[in-house]
Amino acid sequence: MEKTIILSLLSALLLGNVYAAPIELDEVTVEAANRTDQNVKDLTESITIITAEDMEESRIITLSDALNRLGNITMISNGGLGQNSSFLLRGMDSRNTLVLIDGMRYNDITGLSGAQFSHIMIADIAQIEIIKGAQSGIWGADASAGVINIVTKRSEKGMHLAANVETGSFNTQRGSLQASYKTDLFDAVVGISRTKTEGFSAAEPDHGTVDYGKRGNELGYEKDAYSNNTYTIKLGVNITDEDRLEASFRRIDTFTEYDGRDFGTDQSLDAENYVTTAWGTTAYFEKIDNRFFTGEYSHKDKVHDISLQYSHSSFKRLVQDFTGNIEEISLQDRINYSQDSFLRIGGSYQRFEHENNYGSAFDQHYNSKAIFGTNYNKFTLFDQLGDTLFTQSLRYDNYSAFENKTTGKVGLKQFVSGDIYLSSNYGTAYNAPSLYQLYAPSFIDFFSGLPVPVGNDSLTPEETTTIDVTLGNDNLTLTYFHNKVDNLIEYDNGLGYQNVSGTSIIKGIEAGYKDDFFDILAVNINYTYLDAKNADGEFLLSRPKHQIDGNLIYYVNEDLNIGLNGQYIGERYDKNDRQGAQTGKYALYNAVINYTINNNFTVYAKIDNIGDKYYQVRDGYATAERSYYAGLNAKF
Numbered sequence: 001m002e003k004t005i006i007l008s009l010l011s012a013l014l015l016g017n018v019y020a021a022p023i024e025l026d027e028v029t030v031e032a033a034n035r036t037d038q039n040v041k042d043l044t045e046s047i048t049i050i051t052a053e054d055m056e057e058s059r060i061i062t063l064s065d066a067l068n069r070l071g072n073i074t075m076i077s078n079g080g081l082g083q084n085s086s087f088l089l090r091g092m093d094s095r096n097t098l099v100l101i102d103g104m105r106y107n108d109i110t111g112l113s114g115a116q117f118s119h120i121m122i123a124d125i126a127q128i129e130i131i132k133g134a135q136s137g138i139w140g141a142d143a144s145a146g147v148i149n150i151v152t153k154r155s156e157k158g159m160h161l162a163a164n165v166e167t168g169s170f171n172t173q174r175g176s177l178q179a180s181y182k183t184d185l186f187d188a189v190v191g192i193s194r195t196k197t198e199g200f201s202a203a204e205p206d207h208g209t210v211d212y213g214k215r216g217n218e219l220g221y222e223k224d225a226y227s228n229n230t231y232t233i234k235l236g237v238n239i240t241d242e243d244r245l246e247a248s249f250r251r252i253d254t255f256t257e258y259d260g261r262d263f264g265t266d267q268s269l270d271a272e273n274y275v276t277t278a279w280g281t282t283a284y285f286e287k288i289d290n291r292f293f294t295g296e297y298s299h300k301d302k303v304h305d306i307s308l309q310y311s312h313s314s315f316k317r318l319v320q321d322f323t324g325n326i327e328e329i330s331l332q333d334r335i336n337y338s339q340d341s342f343l344r345i346g347g348s349y350q351r352f353e354h355e356n357n358y359g360s361a362f363d364q365h366y367n368s369k370a371i372f373g374t375n376y377n378k379f380t381l382f383d384q385l386g387d388t389l390f391t392q393s394l395r396y397d398n399y400s401a402f403e404n405k406t407t408g409k410v411g412l413k414q415f416v417s418g419d420i421y422l423s424s425n426y427g428t429a430y431n432a433p434s435l436y437q438l439y440a441p442s443f444i445d446f447f448s449g450l451p452v453p454v455g456n457d458s459l460t461p462e463e464t465t466t467i468d469v470t471l472g473n474d475n476l477t478l479t480y481f482h483n484k485v486d487n488l489i490e491y492d493n494g495l496g497y498q499n500v501s502g503t504s505i506i507k508g509i510e511a512g513y514k515d516d517f518f519d520i521l522a523v524n525i526n527y528t529y530l531d532a533k534n535a536d537g538e539f540l541l542s543r544p545k546h547q548i549d550g551n552l553i554y555y556v557n558e559d560l561n562i563g564l565n566g567q568y569i570g571e572r573y574d575k576n577d578r579q580g581a582q583t584g585k586y587a588l589y590n591a592v593i594n595y596t597i598n599n600n601f602t603v604y605a606k607i608d609n610i611g612d613k614y615y616q617v618r619d620g621y622a623t624a625e626r627s628y629y630a631g632l633n634a635k636f
Helices: 002-015 052-058 063-070 435-439
Strands: 047-051 074-077 085-088 097-101 125-132 146-152 158-168 172-182 186-197 226-238 243-257 274-277 280-283 285-300 304-317 322-338 341-356 364-379 388-399 405-417 420-431 462-472 476-492 496-517 521-533 546-555 560-569 573-575 579-582 586-596 601-608 627-635
Touching (some): 047 052, 052 560, 052 586, 063 560
Antiparallel strands (some): 074 085, 158 627, 172 186, 186 226, 243 285, 274 280, 285 304, 322 341, 341 364, 364 388, 388 405, 462 476, 476 496, 496 521, 546 560, 560 586, 573 579, 601 627
16 A cells, blocks of 8 residues: 555655745855865765755745755654744754754754754745755754754845745744845845744644644643744955955844643643743743854965855754753865865864853853864866866864863765766764763653653764765656664663764665756655664654655746645654554645735735645654745735
8 A cells, every 4th residue: 555655645646746946056056065165066075955046936934944845854843833843854854954044053052952943034045055965064063964054145236125924824923024235345145034823733643643644733632832033243344355354243032831731531621821840830832042153264275265254153942941052153164275275274162051030050061172174176087077076074072071072074976977976975074972972861650759861971973884886867766775873862761961872874765856848847856765763673753655746837938837745644653663653655736826016026825735734743743734824925
């Protein structure tokens, strides 16, 4: 039955499916692969690019939706908009993926799931780069599965304004406004976006209960509201033709109501107000005030591309009353020693800090000093073949709290005939223990009255080795990947956080196809087969065996386009070894229509979950029913 669904969906998506206007790969540059601008064709890595045009025509509003619908990434969420979410990149947890915004680290060191990507709105995003495979040799910790780099919009010559308003189901309202100005000397972008929704209950009946299959509103559960205010400023000054100063600031201010899951058998309790914990009284809502700042000086000439950058990321949880800070200063130089070859060398200092009001016992920090280098060559190895690309990276990180790490990666890409190529990448990576995993104090168990350990200052980093091989061209790619993870950090109820002995193996196949036909139809379809097992040979929870994502957009004329997005999630379970609830085997479809009124105004409408499919991504947590949205986009 599952194979029939997969084949049917593949056929349907190939015949008709939301992709954005066709783009030429020759024109797309990537910033995060080797920490320097390069054409996507000149890179050995497996890379997915999501452009502003992709997101605009699909009318998505969050980074989560962009990764899920356009990035072929598995999403796992505890409910609706703004709820705690995670994702799986090639079967690896979101904490194994480093998320950057214009080079600033966005991974939340106060949490356990990596980046708070469910709070990132896409109003000012120009491009999302998904670089797969071990990238610690470039970026250091937390890049075991890959890197997601978010590039924000730059100003264009003159004065420009862009605005968007949207309204829809669950009493959702969204608005954004951006203003930009650019001269030969100075440029600036200022933006604000606001999203507010009444939402729906994040909690629903578990699998196996009498009321499973009924939505929260049918059972009288309270709604879980969400609001998000995002403010951005980006400034630049061209000191000379070769020297530039840049600074940017981003603030993300959110309010999220959420549900506790310990309701016993009476789901109607679904309380969002207060619960007594070992820490005292904790409200079932969270206020977050995250702030990010970066300043950079750059010098660029024919030989050197030098940058000196300082960044500060702050993650503040107002209700739980603790803050995480990351400070980084880095200096690097790209030395172009021949027309198609360069050496990038540099160093950095990072400080990671956790502070709260529960007492100084958990005011902790550690730091890291690093040196890194990348050598890149493009040449013709055989006259009868095309270009050969060869890249090598090496990085050394010296930590104050645990063992030092040396990581690297090697990539090779050979164009065989025309745009047909064969590429392979091998890399080593690691995930550093978080300050919570290292130093979180013990708490007193409510029932036994005994202390329960949490943090463990003897932890060592998780270690990952990845390899992939790709055969492809501009339209079709086929990739085999193999990830090996050692020293996995997991929580043990009696001992706190521990390094688990043994090796987890996560491997699989990715296939992708994209093309446009007669400039009226654009198709993009991706398939992933995943085999993910822990050290005991048990299949890992939440990983779908099969996943298909398809997007198509039909350009009726210059003013009107219609799109369809589809996704199939195959067999998966919410516990290891294929135990627990089955949370897969479903297909979803979404549709969007865009109509351009004139050069300044575009109206659109979209339907999510067209078939009103009932499904749960995580057992006991809700997903949206069929929902409707309409909006207006303006540019001047």
